[in-house]
Amino acid sequence: MSNPVVELRSVSKIYTLGSTEVRALDHVSLKVMPGEFTSVIGPSGSGKTTLLSVIGCLAKPTSGRVLIDGVDVTDMSEAELSDIRCHKIGFVFQFFNLIPTLTALENVELPMIFAGKLSEWEIRDRALELLDLVGLLDRADHRPSELSGGQQQRVAIARALANDPALVLADEPTGNLDSKTGSEVISLMEELNRETGKTFIIVTHDANVAKRTRKTLYMVDGRLYEDPSKIPTFGEIKSVEDRVRLLSELEKEIEELASQLQEMKTKKMRVKELRNAVLRVKMGVRRIRRRLDEI
Amino acid sequence: MIPLRILKTAFKLAFRNFGRRRFRTALTLLGVAVGIATIVALVSVAYGAKEQAVSFLSETTDFMITSKAAGEMQAELPERLVKQIKLYAEVDAAGPVLSQMVFINGEFAWALGITSDTYEIIYIPLKEGKAFKEGDKGKIVVGSNLADQLKLKVGESVRISASSDEPGKVFVVTGILEPTGSIVDIGCYMDLKELQEIVHKRGKISMIMVKLRDPRLGESFKEKVEKRYGDLDVVEPEQISENVGKVLDMLNSVLLAIGSISLLIGGLGIMNTTMVSVLERIREIGIMKAIGAKRSHVLTIFLTEAMITSFVGGILGAIGGVILAKIASEIIPKMIGFPTPYKVFPALIFGPIALSVLLGMIAGFYPSWKGANVRPIEAIRYE
Secondary structure, eight states: OOOOSEEEEEEEEEEEETTEEEEEEEEEEEEEOTTOEEEEEOOTTSSHHHHHHHHTTSSOOSEEEEEETTEEOTTOOHHHHHHHHHHHEEEEOTTOOOOTTSOHHHHHHHHHHHHTOSOHHHHHHHHHHHHHHTTOGGGTTOOGGGSOHHHHHHHHHHHHTTTOOSEEEEESTTTTSOHHHHHHHHHHHHHHHHHHOOEEEEEESOHHHHHHSSEEEEEETTEEESSGGGSTTSSOOOSHHHHHHHHHHHHHHHHHHHHHHHHHHHSOOOHHHHHHHHHHHHHHHHHHHHHHHHO | OOOHHHHHHHHHHHHHHHHHTHHHHHHHHHHHHHHHHHHHHHHHHHHHHHHHTTTTHHHHOSEEEEESSSOTTTOOEETTHHHHHHTSTTEEEEEEEEEEEEEETTEEEEEEEEOHHHHHHSOOOEEEEOOOOTTOTTEEEEOHHHHHHHTOOTTOEEEEESSTTSOOEEEEEEEEEOOOSSGGGGEEEEEHHHHHHHTTOTTEESEEEEEESOGGGHHHHHHHHHHHOTTEEEEOHHHHHHHHHHHHHHHHHHHHHHHHHHHHHHHHHHHHHHHHHHHHTHHHHHHHHHTTOOHHHHHHHHHHHHHHHHHHHHHHHHHHHHHHHHHHHHHHHHHHSSOOOOOOOHHHHHHHHHHHHHHHHHHHHHHHHHHHTOOHHHHHHOO
16 A cells, blocks of 8 residues: 555644743644545634644644655755645645736746746646646636636646645635635535545635545644544543533533524624634534533 | 746746836836946046046157146246257257136136147147147137137137136137047147236246157156256156046045945845835745745745846946936036046946846845745745
């Protein structure tokens, strides 16, 4: 069997904000095999983005090892890391992040220019091919400002594939799109995963996105769980004390949920906040349901 | 080595960003151009003046004898000295010159009182009219520059006086000289006696022009005269041009200091613009690094921008400088009555442009380096 594309061995990432330490990643271990189509779901602040930047060689872990395509990148220099990012990883961001002064075609060419391996015509050919793949060949000469959000994200996907990376990392790729366009973008990724066999890791807090992936990982408080039932406080219950504790925790959860619902009813919220709140409620409901199952 | 394709991309990005920020780019260009233009104009005029000073005289005259007492033109010698100089065996011809600033029709100008001996030595071909003749009372021959400046024609009468409140004397212009491109073009030539009378310096001269029988005798002649007359300076015209050069060099270094300051300000302008550009596009830098740009790539992109600015600024500055020099060479003579030619040569154009690019490189380096070292993760979060 081939190497995992991504392997994290007990990776921790601690941010120090003034005097407080934030454990964004807490001994996370993970293996993602080639061709997987995986999502990482979790509420804001659970450490998803940190996880993605560690996998994407944009941030170094505080401890643990990171292997990309079988290569240990933990101790690599900045220059070596940029090489890894260039050749092994493609990024898709929430805010599309295209270079505003370059056309769609030039944006797709850019990673290949940085890689410096192909000739000018090969680059042009491949960029056109990729734009065709994401269905935007007719928009090749448009600037990002002349494209819709969904189109920009598709250009970003084409750009992510430019250097034929082993892995595509998407950070909230639908976060800035309406649900229909977001769904189309996910469909495109599914299709690309199927056709090119590229490994995709999509970080999201949208359960609808997570549902579309073949495998979903759950991120809670800097810890990663493959099986949601393993999320703590669902631990096996052995004693009466445990049960009492569990019931009181359940009570707390329900209270919290109630107050959250109350807040949603009364407080004015922006779309993003509302979405987060709904997600929190959903996760709360799920936790309560599991707890009830346990009891 | 930076691959050509990166450079090409850097150029593309640079020009598109210039296009997006035309006003800022124009201001930066202006800053650089002004500095370069100042330098080019100053050097151009200074070189022109230096070159012109005595180039014509050195062809015709072997030595000029002046008094050690004062500056080149103002010192005075007794006229009878000419006869004594003529007695030296080495001397072929010797002619007196009285050099004096006078007013011609109220305008400040340079008059030279000469004799036929002098005229033979410094012989200047005639453009029109009659040549100079000793003893011609009330007649003058004028240099081409002066004739242009005062719009003099052959046959015209002019009033010449030592100062503006004296009545002076009326002269007729009998001849206009061929332009020689040297200092003689700005003079007005008249009989020595006449000038002595006008400026009240009877029996006085400023210098003696000497032509030797054989130029190889120069050393011994110079030695003999200087030994005999302790207060005399025997100089070759080239030496005078060197002295003039020294003064001009000093003037030059002052002017160059001014130019350098304006250039420095131009450099700071580039630095500032590049810094703003980096900060503004910090997110773009983060994206580029995330998709595989190396530090050197980012450095190249921003440095290219700074260098294009300075290169274009340098070209504009060089053009502006030549125009400025041309304007100066037309205006200054009207103010000081002394022609101020300017000279344009390849090094004068390409030197400052190269200097400008170097400046852009130095000024742009720090901000570009800052940009190159931006951590992608921070840059992308930057909202």
